[in-house]
Amino acid sequence: MEILSAKNITFNYAGSQHKVLDGVEFSVEKGDFLLVCGPSGSGKSTLLRLLKEDVAPHGKLNGSILYNGAPINEYDRLKVTQEIGMVFQDPENQIVMELVLDELLFGMENMGFTTEQMRKKLAEMVHFFGLSDLVGKKTDKLSGGQKQLINLASVLLLEPTILLLDEPTAQLDPIAAKEFIYSLKRLNEEFGITVIMVEHRLEELFAIANRVIVLDEGKIVVDSDPKEAIYRMHANMRHYLPSTALLYLDISNDFQQEKIPLSVKATKQWLSTQNIAFSQGQDETLPYKEPLVELKGIDYQYSKHEAPVLYNLSFSINRGEWMALVGANGTGKTTLLNIFGGMIKPQHGSITYNGKKVRKIDSTQIGYLPQNPKIFFVQDTVRKEYQQIALTYQKKEKEITYLVEKFQLNDLLDRHPYDLSGGELQKAALVGILLSKPSLLLVDEPTKGMDPDFKKEFGTLMQGLVADGLTILMVTHDIEFAASYTTRCSMIFQGNITVTEPTKQFFRGNTYYTTAMNRIMRDIQALPPVTLEEAVPLSPVQSGY
Numbered sequence: 193m194e195i196l197s198a199k200n201i202t203f204n205y206a207g208s209q210h211k212v213l214d215g216v217e218f219s220v221e222k223g224d225f226l227l228v229c230g231p232s233g234s235g236k237s238t239l240l241r242l243l244k245e246d247v248a249p250h251g252k253l254n255g256s257i258l259y260n261g262a263p264i265n266e267y268d269r270l271k272v273t274q275e276i277g278m279v280f281q282d283p284e285n286q287i288v289m290e291l292v293l294d295e296l297l298f299g300m301e302n303m304g305f306t307t308e309q310m311r312k313k314l315a316e317m318v319h320f321f322g323l324s325d326l327v328g329k330k331t332d333k334l335s336g337g338q339k340q341l342i343n344l345a346s347v348l349l350l351e352p353t354i355l356l357l358d359e360p361t362a363q364l365d366p367i368a369a370k371e372f373i374y375s376l377k378r379l380n381e382e383f384g385i386t387v388i389m390v391e392h393r394l395e396e397l398f399a400i401a402n403r404v405i406v407l408d409e410g411k412i413v414v415d416s417d418p419k420e421a422i423y424r425m426h427a428n429m430r431h432y433l434p435s436t437a438l439l440y441l442d443i444s445n446d447f448q449q450e451k452i453p454l455s456v457k458a459t460k461q462w463l464s465t466q467n468i469a470f471s472q473g474q475d476e477t478l479p480y481k482e483p484l485v486e487l488k489g490i491d492y493q494y495s496k497h498e499a500p501v502l503y504n505l506s507f508s509i510n511r512g513e514w515m516a517l518v519g520a521n522g523t524g525k526t527t528l529l530n531i532f533g534g535m536i537k538p539q540h541g542s543i544t545y546n547g548k549k550v551r552k553i554d555s556t557q558i559g560y561l562p563q564n565p566k567i568f569f570v571q572d573t574v575r576k577e578y579q580q581i582a583l584t585y586q587k588k589e590k591e592i593t594y595l596v597e598k599f600q601l602n603d604l605l606d607r608h609p610y611d612l613s614g615g616e617l618q619k620a621a622l623v624g625i626l627l628s629k630p631s632l633l634l635v636d637e638p639t640k641g642m643d644p645d646f647k648k649e650f651g652t653l654m655q656g657l658v659a660d661g662l663t664i665l666m667v668t669h670d671i672e673f674a675a676s677y678t679t680r681c682s683m684i685f686q687g688n689i690t691v692t693e694p695t696k697q698f699f700r701g702n703t704y705y706t707t708a709m710n711r712i713m714r715d716i717q718a719l720p721p722v723t724l725e726e727a728v729p730l731s732p733v734q735s736g737y
Contacts (some may be wrong), residue, residue, distance in 0.1 A: 198217055198258075203235075220386060225380045228391075229390055229404065229405075231643045243271075278352045286343045290331060291328050305720060323350045336522070337371065342376050345498065360390060361393055363521075384718065388506055404416065429645075437452050481512055483509070484545070487506060487532075489540060492536065500687055501524045505687060509632075517666065517681075518667075523685055561618070568621040574601070574607060574609055577620075591627065599622060614642060615642050629664070658679075672707055675707045681695050699722045
């Protein structure tokens with residue numbers, strides 16, 4: 193039964209002639225789990241927001257959106273608000289109340305639910321999601337995963353028939369992201385809630401969705417079941433596909449679309465029927481490099497009434513390496529990054545830079561790329577921003593030109609920074625930071641919101657900077673990205689560093705904080721590969737599946 197459909201949707205933002213969506217048509221059956229993916233700027237988030245009238249963007253819309261067979265704008269707005277729920281990318285932006293209990297009640301109160309109704313629904317929801325320990329807490333004390341779960345529960349208390357999600361796992365650590373995704377699977381399977389999800393982190397989702405729509409330049413280029421979508425995307429959009437499917441597609445000599453494995457379990461089952469020997473992984477021996485920054489015995493707490501965020505932490509980063517810092521939401525990663533950048537000062541401990549003890553690192557030696565690169569820009573064009581930076585740091589025009597060409601930004605120089613896509617904005621901000629010639633670059637969740645193609649381009653660019661001598665410290669939740677590009681990884685837990693190892697060794701030794709490829713291969717050989725590129729078969733694949 194069709195519950196939602198779009199008929200020849202074309203959309204331009206106010207003041208722009210560019211068609212963000214161009215002739216989009218699709219229909220959604222009741223109970224579908226629809227995954228929407230595609231390059232940054234292809235219109236995914238715009239389309240999702242158009243499906244929920246109270247957050248629809250301003251602009252010119254042609255075509256029609258039907259809900260239960262009738263134009264959606266003819267429905268009572270309160271009814272549609274209740275029946276079509278939405279969870280956004282940033283959990284911070286959706287929470288409005290100070291206490292978790294008040295946040296959960298907020299939507300129901302606005303919809304006019306009785307006290308008895310609210311009490312009953314709240315009790316059910318708290319038991320369903322296991323929220324008993326969170327109900328009495330303040331919302332600003334929750335981790336990112338907990339906040340996103342509260343957002344989801346708040347929406348579900350209104351009993352929506354359709355749930356829209358715009359990159360809901362972008363801010364979540366890998367374990368929290370998996371838990372959130374499987375909560376969605378349970379809601380879809382057990383309660384028949386229709387799910388429409390826009391996402392860039394796709395490793396888990398092809399196994400859960402029953403339909404995949406791919407948008408490119410405002411047009412639908414794929415609309416099919418996941419296995420057919422993988423088959424059609426393999427040639428030109430392979431970076432969007434899960435490692436499980438890519439391993440099968442890349443090494444099978446008896447390829448059949450219906451046999452494409454979508455999960456780690458299915459891939460391991462297929463490999464067990466094949467007589468394949470893979471190249472053995474190697475333990476990394478990194479060349480010795482001098483420490484650039486060393487922290488010893490660092491303590492930091494935001495308030496004397498709260499537990500320390502960092503406690504007796506010791507950590508060092510070597511000159512000319514790209515280091516990743518991983519760990520769950522709320523464990524102190526960004527706090528540690530801010531200490532490196534001099535934005536905050538530790539209460540105890542010492543900092544050594546270039547072999548000398550300092551109170552803080554010279555700010556002229558530090559470049560900082562924040563999660564939201566928009567805050568970097570103050571001028572109304574990218575060109576003016578670079579010219580102002582060059583004036584401040586007494587740089588020559590040729591230095592701007594070199595970086596602009598290296599990062600392929602010539603076509604963006606006269607655009608307003610806020611008009612750039614997420615990936616373009618990251619590159620533009622990075623060029624501005626590099627003009628000051630820092631020796632240490634701090635990067636906080638750089639791949640958030642990046643499509644897989646640009647993520648690969650960004651990783652290659654960053655590796656080039658490291659080869660030129662730059663040192664990079666990156667906080668990330670993107671395990672697959674860190675495994676492919678960084679030299680060493682550290683995990684932070686309860687305010688301290690639990691382990692620091694060369695990247696491949698780090699992920700090979702983890703059970704949960706690791707890549708899909710490592711989970712597939714760990715039972716096959718002693719030193720399993722961590723990335724798809726390492727999984728090289730030494731013998732021909734024998735058909736037998």
